[in-house]
Structures are given as structure tokens and as C-alpha cells.
Amino acid sequence: MILPGDAPMRLTITLCLLAVASQAEAAGVTYHLISYAADQDGATLSGYFTLRPEPDDSDFSTDDVLDWSVTISQGGASYTTGVSDPSSLLTPVGNIRRTAAGLTIAPGQGGLLIQSDAVLLSYSRLGADEYSGGFGPFGWDVKSPSMGGTDPWVIARTLGAPAVPEPSTLTLGGIAAACAGAGWSRRRSAA
Numbered sequence: 001m002i003l004p005g006d007a008p009m010r011l012t013i014t015l016c017l018l019a020v021a022s023q024a025e026a027a028g029v030t031y032h033l034i035s036y037a038a039d040q041d042g043a044t045l046s047g048y049f050t051l052r053p054e055p056d057d058s059d060f061s062t063d064d065v066l067d068w069s070v071t072i073s074q075g076g077a078s079y080t081t082g083v084s085d086p087s088s089l090l091t092p093v094g095n096i097r098r099t100a101a102g103l104t105i106a107p108g109q110g111g112l113l114i115q116s117d118a119v120l121l122s123y124s125r126l127g128a129d130e131y132s133g134g135f136g137p138f139g140w141d142v143k144s145p146s147m148g149g150t151d152p153w154v155i156a157r158t159l160g161a162p163a164v165p166e167p168s169t170l171t172l173g174g175i176a177a178a179c180a181g182a183g184w185s186r187r188r189s190a191a
Contacts, residue, residue, distance in 0.1 A: 027053075029050070029051050030050045030051075031049045031156035032157055032158070033046060034155060036145065039131050039140065039146055039147065041074075042075075043073065045133065046073075047071055047082070049067075049068045049103070057098075058098055059095055059097065060098050060103055060112075062092065065083070068082050069081070069083070070121055072121065072134060072135055074134070074135075077135075077136075077138070081119040089113070089116065091113040092112050094109050094111060096155075102156055103155050104154050105125045106125065109126075112155065118136075120134060129144050
């Protein structure tokens with residue numbers, strides 16, 4: 001039991017736990033884009049979205065995006081856009097579902113447009129299904145794409161492995177454990 005005179009100890013433990021919790025939220029969940037070669041006319045797609053943790057089966061929103069990057073490669077050239085590109089634009093339309101496994105778009109439910117001065121990537125399930133992307137003279141525009149046979153379309157997946165904690169998270173976790181240990185030790189000696 002923490003005694004009434006232990007207010008500084010209670011405050012220290014509370015602050016440590018809040019710091020650890022805020023670091024855990026900052027880590028986010030990373031979804032990796034899926035490259036559907038059969039629909040991309042020889043191009044390769046790679047990239048990711050790192051999103052704030054949310055309850056399972058929620059909507060994808062730009063408010064939740066912590067970081068993102070998209071690279072399209074074809075014919076020996078590659079172009080990348082992302083959060084660090086001032087010309088980039090990430091526009092979700094309608095309902096893009098995010099689950100623990102991935103990001104999906106159901107028929108008639110929505111779309112996602114990613115564009116910059118160099119790159120275009122579009123998933124559209126509003127009206128006719130269309131999947132397009134590319135850069136410069138390279139690209140694809142497919143009506144009724146196969147998308148690997150998935151329906152709803154799976155546009156990105158988590159890797160399924162737990163995230164590796166940042167060093168600062170480990171440090172804060174150690175501090176929280178030390179605070180808890182100090183409080184426990186103090187209680188034992190008071191008893």
C-alpha cells in the first residue's frame with residue numbers, strides 16, 4: 001500500500017506510466033502495399049502506410065496517417081512519393097476498411113488516390129472497378145482488375161509480426177519498472 005505521505009511516489013509512477021502509454025501509441029501500425037503484377041503491366045509497386053492504432057474494423061482516414069511512402073518501378077526506373085514529398089497528395093474516398101490484417105476496399109464502397117508530381121496510384125471501386133498507376137511514360141490502367149482474386153480488394157497488409165519497440169520505448173519501460181519496483185520496495189520496508 002502506498003501511504004498518504006507517498007504522493008511524490010504516486011505522481012512519479014503515474015507520469016512514468018503515461019509516458020510509456022504515449023510512446024506505445026506513437027509506434028503505430030504499418031500496412032505494406034501489395035504489388036499485383038498481373039494488373040500492373042510489368043511495373044512493381046511497393047510502399048507502406050503507418051497509421052495510429054485504432055480499433056479493429058475502422059475506416060482509413062488521413063487523420064490517422066503518421067507516415068507513408070509509395071514507390072513505382074518499371075523499365076529500370078523508380079519514382080517515390082510520400083509524406084516527405086511536398087507535391088504529394090493522399091486522398092481516401094468513401095470507405096476503406098482497416099483491420100488487424102490489412103486495408104480493404106469493398107465493391108461500390110470507395111477508392112484511394114495517391115499522386116504527386118512524379119507518381120500516380122489509384123484504386124477505384126466507385127462505379128466501375130479500376131486500378132491505375134505509374135509515372136512519366138510508364139503505367140497501367142486496368143478496368144476490372146484481378147487484384148490477386150481478393151474481394152474486397154486487399155490493397156495493403158500488415159506483416160503480422162509484432163512491432164519492434166523503439167529504444168525510447170524500452171527506456172521508458174525500464175523507468176516505469178524501476179518506479180514500480182521502488183514503490184514495492186518502499187511498501188515492504190514500511191510494513
